[in-house]
Amino acid sequence: MSDTKGHALALRGLSKRYGDFVAVNDVSLEVGKGEFLTLLGPSGSGKTTILMAIAGFVAPSDGAILLDGRDITPLPPEKRDFGMVFQGYALFPHMTVAENVAFPLRVRGMSKADRDAKVRGALDLVQLAAFADRLPKQLSGGQQQRVALARALVFDPALLLLDEPLSALDKKLRAELQEELKALHQRVGRTFVNVTHDQEEALSLSDRIAILNHGRLVQAGAPGELYERPRTRFVADFLGKSNFLEGTVRGAAPGGFALEAGAARLAVRLPDGAAPLAEGSRSLLSLRPEKIALLAEGDAAENVAEGRILAFAYLGAGFSLRVATEHLGEIRATLPAWKSPIAPTEGLPVRLGWSADAAAPVEEDAA
Ligand SMILES: Nc1ncnc2c1ncn2[C@@H]1O[C@H](COP(=O)(O)OP(=O)(O)O)[C@@H](O)[C@H]1O
Ligand SMILES: [Mg+2]
Incomplete structure (x- = not known):
């Protein structure tokens, strides 16, 4: 029922x-309406x-901030009227939950009757209506954070x-609140x-992610798009885990090429529409650990690397392996435990296999 009451935001050449x-x-x-x-x-x-510049608390050195196409860069924070929630956001300790949530409405001079209705609505949104008369110290950390959300949305x-x-918040509570935050976003239909x-939080919550490094925007896109098609080494490494394989492009064709890395020759298939690489150029491949399989005897794969297990860790759902390969250096693989053909042990000879579309070319990041 997100009827997209949200507004569109744009940052244009923003610098600080x-x-x-x-x-x-x-x-x-660009941030779309309701995104x-x-x-x-x-x-x-x-x-x-960047967030403080959007809110109006930091004046940009250059560039502009637009809301629905209107330049709001010169507006003070109170004229922007954006809701904000910060890390460990402090509630007023002497006020009840309802009084905390009513605060922004009181500041705006709203009548008591109107305030009460709004507060009830906001507490319903975060499912805390039954806690309206409690003090913050009588709530868990997660509940306090939900009150802060209600106060920002009221x-x-x-x-x-x-x-x-x-x-x-601790890991389990964080995971619960992530789901609630996502549901809340869908209920209110606003731009967040x-x-x-936290890369997992970003992947699970977002319609789109913008990845920053050293103040620069490195890549923006839908979570799956960024994970599957990272543009640079930094993105591949920061969003998830990755192996990197470097070599020379041979047999370059629109659909793919072979990467010559020392004595190894790896088959690489490019996705539809991807620009072909130049014959003889250097290329860097990102290969996700979970796209590598441990081959049982007689199994074939488009790419095979033989080696020995250097170290392994049991992670419950799977194993994480570090394998010293003959030709490609150290490779990390993660394997679902339930279908692992072997019990990993240190020094065990293994064959790793992956398909030609498992590895994707990435650029080195600009210094
Ligand atoms: N008021 C300030 N004066 C000087 N440097 C600042 C100020 N605010 C932030 N910085 C610096 O700008 C960089 C980015 O900070 P910040 O936006 O807080 O990063 P993040 O939120 O990604 O951790 C940091 O190196 C920080 O030290
Ligand atoms: Mg910060």
């Missing part, structure tokens, strides 16, 4: 400098600075900005801009 230091470097990004967009990047990559903001709202350094 502190003296000589460039915290945000020429970021351009859940996540800014994902390591600590210090400029995520909070005045029907044009945009909800979230800066690592779940990062203070979320910040996280």
Whole structure:
């Protein structure tokens, strides 16, 4: 029932400098009406600075911020009226849940009767109606964070900005709240801009992800698109795990090529529409550990690497293996435990196999 009351946001060449230091470097990004967009990047990559610029608390050094095509760059935060939730966002400890949620409405001068109806609606949204009269200290961390969400949504903001709202919570609670946040986004049909350094959170919550590194936007796209088609080594490495194989392009054709890496020759099939690589050029392949199989005797694969197990870890759902291969250096593979043909042991000779479309060319990141 998301009727897309959300607004469209655009960043145009946004930069923020502190003296000589460039915290945000020429970021351009479109966020569609009602979209859940996540800014994902390591600590210090400029995520909070971008969010604060959107909120109006940080003045950009360059560039513009547009809401539904209108330039809002000069507007102060209170004129933007965006909802915000931060990491470990403090509720007012002496106010009840209902009073906390009513606060933004009181500030806006809304009558008590109207306030009460809005507060009830917002608490229903986060499923905390039964807790209206409690104090924050009588709630769990997850419940407090839901109150903070209700308080950010109660005045029907044009945009909800979230800066690592779940990062203070333990793993299980975080996973629960991730699901709730996603459901909440669908219920309210607003535009959400979320910040996280947690790749799994970004993958599971977002309609689209924008990946940042050193203040630059490296790649933006739907989660599956970024995971399957990372543009650079950084994206492949940061969003999930990856092996990297380097070599020379041979037999280049529109549909694929062979990567000559020392004595090994690997078959690579390119997705439809991908630009062919230049014969004889250097290429870097990203190969996800879960796309590698452990071959049983007599099994064939388009690419095979023989080696020995250097180390392994049992992860419950599967095994993670580090294999020293004859020609390709160390390769990591993850195998579902239930269909592993062997019990891994250190030093065990193994054959790894993967299909020609398992590995994809990526670019080295600009320095
Ligand atoms: N007020 C400031 N003065 C100087 N440097 C800052 C300021 N705010 C942020 N920075 C720097 O900008 C970079 C990006 O910070 P931030 O946006 O907080 O990153 P993230 O949220 O991705 O961890 C960091 O190196 C940080 O130290
Ligand atoms: Mg931050």
